[in-house]
Amino acid sequence: MERHEFGVAVRQLRENTPPAAVGLPVGRRRTQGLRREELGELAGMSADYVRRLEQGRSHPSAGVVNAIARALRIGRADYERLCALAGYAAADGQVPTDLGPGAMRLLERFTDTPMFVSDAAMNLVAVNSAFLALRHWDLTGDPWEWNIAWRTFCDPFTGFKQSVDDATDHEAILAAQLRSTLLRYPADASLAALVDEMRSRSRLFDALWRTPRPVAAYESSAAFIHPDAGAVTLVGSLLAIPGDDLTALMLTAAPGSADAARLAEIIGAGGEPAIVKVGQSGPG
Known part of the structure; x- marks a missing residue:
């Protein structure tokens, strides 16, 4: 169940991330947010691996969770959630205080x-x-x-x-x-x-x-x-x-x-x- 929920969370974050927010050109797009290929390139993994993660067919390592978080430039709360769904503690576990x-x-x-x-x-x-x-x-x-x-x-x-x-x-x-x-x-x-x-x-x-x-x-x-x-x-x-x-x-x-x-x-x-x-x- 956690593996499936992790995949759903990654897909939602990918689809809700504007290309410009991660330094990619916008151009004309048929899909919302980032493509799997783009997330894979930013995170240093293949698009097929991203697909397996999103479908709950592969369990991510802590390094993969961190790579996805860096690639999508997500906030602290989303990072904590991905870590929890993957079964890992966050890097420092401190309550964030930055005024976003x-x-x-x-x-x-x-x-x-x-x-x-x-x-x-x-x-x-x-x-x-x-x-x-x-x-x-x-x-x-x-x-x-x-x-x-x-x-x-x-x-x-x-x-x-x-x-x-x-x-x-x-x-x-x-x-x-x-x-x-x-x-x-x-x-x-x-x-x-x-x-x-x-x-x-x-x-x-x-x-x-x-x-x-x-x-x-x-x-x-x-x-x-x-x-x-x-x-x-x-x-x-x-x-x-x-x-x-x-x-x-x-x-x-x-x-x-x-x-x-x-x-x-x-x-x-x-x-x-x-x-x-x-x-x-x-x-x-």
């Missing part, structure tokens, strides 16, 4: 919507100025002060309030995300240390880790307490950015509501739109 072009486009195009981008370990990678304008993310000096899960379970925000139901959904999402990430990146020592520390510090997180709750929807509502404007209720919706294994969260208010008007005032007072890269030591 897809994430940048989201941040650039939704300047009036509070948004952040996080890696698979729930560390914030970048935020827009609309998100910072909410002024709820206080810095504590803790090594994991920019980690969403850590701040939720071990170091809660004072300016962030949720109902019991919304908090339950939010907690289930975070625990499920971290569990999935640790399975994909078992060699990431920082991630393992974060999970261990959270399980030691939070009984709730430890219980969710041992007995996960089902995740019904990847969104929840919360009241953000702005120090000057007061409370504004927003719904956070998660958007996956698969190629880079990143996640974007967008915060929106109900159209035409008092919260929407208050949010517009908060963002308007925040100054010019900007994208800020963040990390363990704060904005930089």
Whole structure:
């Protein structure tokens, strides 16, 4: 089954890779993406071998997986997936943190919507100025002060309030995300240390880790307490950015509501739109 799924994944990646993205001339083509011959030439293997791989009739070595990944110039998440389907651990097994072009486009195009981008370990990678304008993310000096899960379970925000139901959904999402990430990146020592520390510090997180709750929807509502404007209720919706294994969260208010008007005032007072890269030591 894994061999068949690996072949399907390779074929999909090949067919969805524009020739120009790997340095090949576009010209007039009858097929979508790359031909098997082109992938074979780029990866240093025959077109017949590529066909056998895609049909699940040949098992790839780790070197073949790496050669295909380099030839197609795929992102970290797709590389991890190919490795898993072929039965190999990825080269380093570290959670990727690079802010790719897809994430940048989201941040650039939704300047009036509070948004952040996080890696698979729930560390914030970048935020827009609309998100910072909410002024709820206080810095504590803790090594994991920019980690969403850590701040939720071990170091809660004072300016962030949720109902019991919304908090339950939010907690289930975070625990499920971290569990999935640790399975994909078992060699990431920082991630393992974060999970261990959270399980030691939070009984709730430890219980969710041992007995996960089902995740019904990847969104929840919360009241953000702005120090000057007061409370504004927003719904956070998660958007996956698969190629880079990143996640974007967008915060929106109900159209035409008092919260929407208050949010517009908060963002308007925040100054010019900007994208800020963040990390363990704060904005930089």
